[in-house]
Amino acid sequence: MGFELRKSNVFYPIPKSRTLSANDGENDVVSEDLPPILDAAQVAELLGMNVQMVRRYAREGRLPAYKLPGGRTFKFFRDEIFEFVRSHPVIADLDDADARL
Numbered sequence: 001m002g003f004e005l006r007k008s009n010v011f012y013p014i015p016k017s018r019t020l021s022a023n024d025g026e027n028d029v030v031s032e033d034l035p036p037i038l039d040a041a042q043v044a045e046l047l048g049m050n051v052q053m054v055r056r057y058a059r060e061g062r063l064p065a066y067k068l069p070g071g072r073t074f075k076f077f078r079d080e081i082f083e084f085v086r087s088h089p090v091i092a093d094l095d096d097a098d099a100r101l
Contacts, residue, residue: 038076046081 034042040058044051055074058065064080067073 034078036078038078038081040074040076043076043081047085 034046038046040051040054043049043063044054047054054063057063058074058076063076064084065074065076067075
């Protein structure tokens with residue numbers, strides 16, 4: 001189930017078939033489908049993570065996050081989350097691959 005964007009009192013579901021791509025500027029999730037500022041639940045849904053882990057990563061500085069003065073909730077810029085994912089590609093460990101053969 002994808003999270004829903006709220007515009008006034010109407011919800012717009014994001015189809016599950018859309019995924020985040022590592023292509024520069026060519027995301028399968030179109031930027032207009034997500035608000036420019038996300039909360040922890042939206043980031044968790046986008047990254048397939050638990051909300052508590054997103055908050056922990058934000059506290060530890062592992063995810064780019066912001067808090068408003070006096071605020072308790074984390075806010076995330078959509079473009080910074082996309083860039084964070086792009087900057088952490090999965091690279092096959094050749095030693096592990098050779099060991100399995």
